[in-house]
Amino acid sequence: MAAKIIDGKAISAKMKEEMKREIAELRGIGIFPGLAVVLVGENPASVVYVRNKGKACHELGVHSEEHRLLANSSEEDLLRLIERLNKDDKINGILVQLPLPRHIDERKILEAISPDKDVDGFHPYNIGKLMIGEPAFAPCTPYGVIKMLEHSNIDITGKNAVIVGRSNIVGKPMAMLLLQKNATVTICHSKTNDLPAVCRGADILIAAIGKPRFVTADMVKDGAVVIDVGINRLPDGKLVGDVDYDAVAQKAGYITPVPGGVGPMTITMLLYNTIQSARRAAGKVKAVEV
Ligand code: BQF
Numbered sequence: 001m002a003a004k005i006i007d008g009k010a011i012s013a014k015m016k017e018e019m020k021r022e023i024a025e026l027r028g029i030g031i032f033p034g035l036a037v038v039l040v041g042e043n044p045a046s047v048v049y050v051r052n053k054g055k056a057c058h059e060l061g062v063h064s065e066e067h068r069l070l071a072n073s074s075e076e077d078l079l080r081l082i083e084r085l086n087k088d089d090k091i092n093g094i095l096v097q098l099p100l101p102r103h104i105d106e107r108k109i110l111e112a113i114s115p116d117k118d119v120d121g122f123h124p125y126n127i128g129k130l131m132i133g134e135p136a137f138a139p140c141t142p143y144g145v146i147k148m149l150e151h152s153n154i155d156i157t158g159k160n161a162v163i164v165g166r167s168n169i170v171g172k173p174m175a176m177l178l179l180q181k182n183a184t185v186t187i188c189h190s191k192t193n194d195l196p197a198v199c200r201g202a203d204i205l206i207a208a209i210g211k212p213r214f215v216t217a218d219m220v221k222d223g224a225v226v227i228d229v230g231i232n233r234l235p236d237g238k239l240v241g242d243v244d245y246d247a248v249a250q251k252a253g254y255i256t257p258v259p260g261g262v263g264p265m266t267i268t269m270l271l272y273n274t275i276q277s278a279r280r281a282a283g284k285v286k287a288v289e290v
Contacts, residue, residue, distance in 0.1 A: 001222060001223055001250075001251065001252070001253060002249065002250065003226070003248075003249045003250075003251075003252040003253060003254055003255040004152075004253065004254050004255075005249075005254075005255060005256075005257060006148050006152050006227075006254055006255065006256045006261065007257075007260065007261075008144075008148060008256060008257075008260055008261040008262055008263065008264045008265045009260045009264045011147065011148055011151045011152075011265065011268075012264040012265055012267070012268040014151070015147065015151075015268050015272070016056075016059065016060060016268060016271070019060055019268075019271060019272065019275060020060055020061070022275060023060055023061055023062065023275065026275070026278065026279065026282075026284075027061075029282075030282075031278050031279065031282045031284070032063055032090070032278070033062045033063065033092050033093075033274050033275050033277070033278035034062065034063035034064070034065070034090045034091045034092050034093070034274075034278070035053070035057055035062055035063070035064045035065070035091070035092070035093040035094075035095065035119070035270070035271075035274045036064075036065045036067060036085045036088075036091045036093065036094050036095070037050050037053050037054065037064065037065070037066050037067070037095050037097060038067045038069070038078070038081060038082070038085075038094070038095065038096045038097060039066065039067070039068050039069070039097045040068075040069045040070075040071065040073055040078060040096075040097070040100055040101055040104065041069075041070070041071030041101050042071065043099070046097045046098075046099075049097060050066060050097050052267050053095070053267060053270060054066055056267045056268070056270070056271055057271065057274075060271055062271060062274060062275070063090060065091070067081055067085075069081070071101050072101075074103075074104075075103070075104050075105060075108065075109070078096070078100075078104060078109055079108075079109070079112050082094065082096070082109065082112045082113055083112070085117070086112075086113070086114040086117065089281075091117065092117060092119075092274055092277040092278040092281055093117055093119035093270070093273060093274035093277050094113050094114070094117045094118070094119070095119060095120050095270065096109055096110065096113065096120075098169075110122045110123055110124075111123060111124060115137075116277065116280070116281070117277060118137055119137055119140075119270060119273040119274050119277055120137070120139060120140060120270070120273075121136065121137040121138050121139040121140070121143075121173065121273070122139065122168070122169070126138075127168075127173070130173060130176045130177070131176055133180055137273050137276075137277070138173065138177060138269075138273075139169060139170070139173040140265075140266045140267075140269040140270045140273065141169065141170050141174075141229060141262060141265075141266045141269075142170055142173045142174035142177050143177065143269045143272075143273075144262060144265030144266050144268065144269040145174060145177075145206065145227050145229070145262060145265070146177050146178075146181065147265060147268075147269065148227070148256065148261075148262070148265055149204070149225070149227075152254060154204075154225055154254065156178060156181040156182060156183050156204070157181065157182040157183070158182060158183070158184070159183050159184070159203040159204050160183070160184050160186070160201055160202055160203045160204070161175075161178045161183035161184065161185050161186070161202065161203070161204040161205075161206065162185075162186045162188060162198060162199055162201065162202035162204070162205050162206070163175055163178075163185065163186070163187045163188065163206040163208060164188045164189075164195070164199065164205070164206065164207050164208060164209050164214070164215065164242070165187075165188075165189065165206075165207070165208035165209040165210070165229070165242075166187050166188075166189045167208065170208040170229055171187055171189075171206075171208050172187070174206055174208065175187050178204070183204065186198060186201075186202075190209075195219070196218060196219045199215065199219040199220065200218075200219060200220070200221050201221070202220075202221060202224055203221070203224055203225065204224070204225045204227070205219075205220060205221075205224050205225065205226050205227065206227045206229060207226070207227065207228050207229060207230055207241065207242035207243050208229035208230065208242065209230065209242050210230055210232065210242065211230070211232070211242055212230070212232035212234060212240045212241075212242070213240055213241075213242070213243065213244040213245075214230075214242045214243075214244075215228075215242055215243040215244060215248065216244045216247065216248070217244065217247040217248050217250065217251050220248050220251050220252055222251055222253075223252070223253035224251075224252050224253060224254075225252065225253060225254040225255075226243055226248055226252040226254065226255045226256070227256050227261075227262065228241035228242055228243040228245070228255070228256050228257075228258050228261055228262065229241075229242065229262050230242030230243070230258065231258060231259075231263060239258060239259055240258060241256075241257075241258030241261070243255070243258075245257065245258070
């Protein structure tokens with residue numbers, strides 16, 4: 001079987017058109033969504049990601065602020081900035097770009113962000129809400145994966161979903177969202193026994209391990225939906241996912257490309273969460289529903 005390609009860029013573009021209409025509507029009633037992106041240091045990948053987020057805000061007419069701190073800024077400097085943004089009525093979303101320099105305690109920083117402005121969904125409050133199936137900000141990458149499946153009319157209910165990777169940013173929240181959508185969920189990791197056999201049981205296979213081309217065709221069931229969350233730069237500069245794309249595309253029913261798959265959706269869901277946050281701040285919705 002030759003897989004259908006799930007085009008993250010096209011789905012993003014479609015969602016952004018809807019969001020533009022929504023923003024115009026909100027503007028009419030005096031609501032102006034605003035996002036603050038905080039970058040500490042200048043990790044080259046982070047600089048690109050922050051630029052992508054600013055560009056998307058600009059494209060949609062969302063107010064955006066980029067706050068850059070030097071790599072040697074203290075934890076206190078960063079906490080003071082977050083405190084200020086927490087109180088700023090123009091700001092509905094606060095995003096601290098990860099990873100942070102090693103001398104800064106990432107958990108402490110994420111816990112300082114007001115849960116009401118935590119559009120990345122990394123605050124323990126929102127993680128807890130996600131766990132009990134209550135409305136909360138869902139982390140952008142796994143939330144984007146759910147939207148990709150829905151836009152492709154792929155049923156989730158009753159399916160075996162296997163996630164390879166157990167990170168707090170992707171694997172774990174992905175499991176919660178798929179469970180919420182009635183999948184039977186397995187999370188695999190580096191210690192999983194006979195990983196290829198577990199993966200072969202997947203109707204929906206999510207690769208989020210951060211190893212280039214780790215998921216090979218022998219690990220994929222015929223006709224499976226394969227979602228590639230990986231972004232790996234090879235020594236020759238080429239960007240590849242966690243899936244051995246060419247071979248797996250011969251076997252899967254659906255597959256996401258890298259680039260142009262999950263990545264653009266991550267950015268779009270950030271904007272989506274920011275808009276929902278602005279609505280909620282204005283009392284237009286009680287909470288944010290996944
Ligand atoms: C594309 C990210 C790992 C760690 C921290 C579009 C992005 C990437 C790829 C992007 C990512 C990955 C982001 C493509 C933001 C996704 O066309 O394939 C957009 O900007 N991302 C991030 O902010 O932090 C990360 C991955």
